[in-house]
Amino acid sequence: MGGVDFPAGVRPDGLPEALSDPARLAAVRATGLLDTPPEDAFDDLAALAAAVTGAGRAFVTLVDDRRSFWKASVGADAQSAAERQVPVAESFCYFLVGTGERLVVEDAAADPRTRHHRSVGPMKIGAWAGYPILAPGGEVLGSFCVVDEYPRPWAPEHLTMLATLARAVAGEIHLRQSLAASQAALEATAALARTLQDSLLPPALRPIPGLEAAADYLPASGGETVIGDFYDLFHAKGPWWCMVMGDVCGHGVEAAKVTALARYTLRAEATQHISPAAVLRRLDAALFDQRGAERFLTAVYATFRTTAAGVSGRLCTAGHPPALIRRAGGRVQRVGRTGTLLGVLPEVHLTDVRFRLAPGDALLLYTDGATEARPRRGTPGPRAQFGEGGLAAALADCHDLDAAGIVRHLGRAVAAHTGGWSGDDTALLALRVPPRR
Structure with a gap:
């Protein structure tokens, strides 16, 4: 050799x-x-x-x-x-x-x-x-x-x-x-982000006797990081149920921590208070005490119960876009009075607003990813936001659709406006009283 x-x-x-x-x-x-x-x-x-x-x-x-x-x-x-x-x-x-x-x-x-x-x-x-x-x-x-x-x-x-x-x-x-190695790391990070994101959203909405409910989370295009959009629908106590939509400032693990804290605090406080404003004040205190005003969130929270006429409830917004109600005839109205966002100030100004849903009416909660959606930069034509007006018009167009159909229709309307591209994550949550036969 x-x-x-x-x-x-x-x-x-x-x-x-x-x-x-x-x-x-x-x-x-x-x-x-x-x-x-x-x-x-x-x-x-x-x-x-x-x-x-x-x-x-x-x-x-x-x-x-x-x-x-x-x-x-x-x-x-x-x-x-x-x-x-x-x-x-x-x-x-x-x-x-x-x-x-x-x-x-x-x-x-x-x-x-x-x-x-x-x-x-x-x-x-x-x-x-x-x-x-x-x-x-x-x-x-x-x-x-x-x-x-x-x-x-x-x-x-x-x-x-x-x-x-x-x-x-x-x-x-x-x-x-x-x-x-970088690609493998990105794929692992993406998988972790998806797993963590899934853990922060309810896998399925709990059925409410006599009502329809549906939700969807629409991720930003190409986004793999954990985001702060969250929603929940759960039983509080007695005849009372709660639904919430929130949006934490920022992305990533820190936003996920705030999201988790918010969800579990809301569920715990819901058993103690019927007033949405009272529950959101308790959440603000928890965020301020535990996170030191380092990150804020917006939220819209509703407490409701079923009645012979449909649904009766109260709703409070904390720096969040107002809720929308679609009446059975197609008219859309805003619900909620602007309140202080949560997690920054030890004292917040929040107000409960009463609402009712009759057969055929639907209540929609959403994050600003829906209203602020616009076509991708460089796309020919104007890059106007979808806006609350566009969302309200799409909601008004949901003739005879159930809660799941409403959420699908709105998601498609946003996608049509942006050309299938989304610069931010969007969450939608709809509650509907079925029409009487």
């Missing part, structure tokens, strides 16, 4: 033990390049080396414990993956793996390191020069080499160029691995 003493010793087959090093093999596999087709990024570098040095052949080679795989091969008639590899013992590359140093041979048949190598004659190796391709951790992945059929000296400037091109190959591999 040649008269080279490898620092880490040799395997029983006479090849360097470094070929079988688990860390090195893991680094080779991590490139994702073994058994892959040729690519211009590597072929171009090999072609440049062959042209500049005048050598007939140039290779970008990855070496595992049993073979040398040519990711790029110039001057060799090899197309399929099976043709672009040789047993590791038939390649000079194991010298580089064993020593971690360059190998420069001017006369392969006479050089004591290579004259007994089994490939010198069959592969017509007259001269060979190569540099190791290194992983970020220093492991030798393979070699970048040129091969001449005849013995020849290698000019110093050619060797310098080969060293530079070997680093370029390593840089290309490192960049791909970094991009792959």
Whole structure:
């Protein structure tokens, strides 16, 4: 195999033990390049080396414990993956793996390191020069080499160029691995965001006897971060039920923490107070005490009960867009008196407003992602917001639709206005009294 003493010793087959090093093999596999087709990024570098040095052949080679795989091969008639590899013992590359140093041979048949190598004659190796391709951790992945059929000296400037091109190959591999790791991290973050977001929204609205309820959350286009929009519908006590829509300032984990605190505080306080304003004041106190005015939220909260005539309830808004009621005949009216947003001030000004729903009437809660929706920047035409007027018109158009149909219709109306692109997240929650038959 040649008269080279490898620092880490040799395997029983006479090849360097470094070929079988688990860390090195893991680094080779991590490139994702073994058994892959040729690519211009590597072929171009090999072609440049062959042209500049005048050598007939140039290779970008990855070496595992049993073979040398040519990711790029110039001057060799090899197309399929099976043709672009040789047993590791038939390649000079194991010298580089064993020593971690360059190998420069001017006369392969006479050089004591290579004259007994089994490939010198069959592969017509007259001269060979190569540099190791290194992983970020220093492991030798393979070699970048040129091969001449005849013995020849290698000019110093050619060797310098080969060293530079070997680093370029390593840089290309490192960049791909970094991009792959970043993509994997983004996908993991997105999955975590979706899981966390789902945990902050009720998986299904609890059925209310005699009423219809539906909700939907519409994420921003391309958004994968956790957002602060939330809604809930739950039983408080006795005949009383509660529905809430909220919007926490900002995105991410911190917004999620505030969202979670808000949801669970509202559920706990709802069992103690019928007044929505009283419940929201308790939420404000909890946010101010526990979060130190670092992040605010807006909310609209309603407490209601069913009656022989339909629904009777109270509603309070805290810095949030007003609720909308669609009467059975199609008329839409605003409900709610503007109040202080929550989590910033120790004292807030909030007011309860009474409302009633008759058969066929529907109450809509929403976040400002619906009213502030506009076409994507650069889209031809005006970029006007959908606005409360657009939302009210779409709600008025919900003839004979149940709660689920209303939510679907509004979502489609917003999407039609924006061209399917959304700059912010949107939540919708509808409560409807079915018409009498």
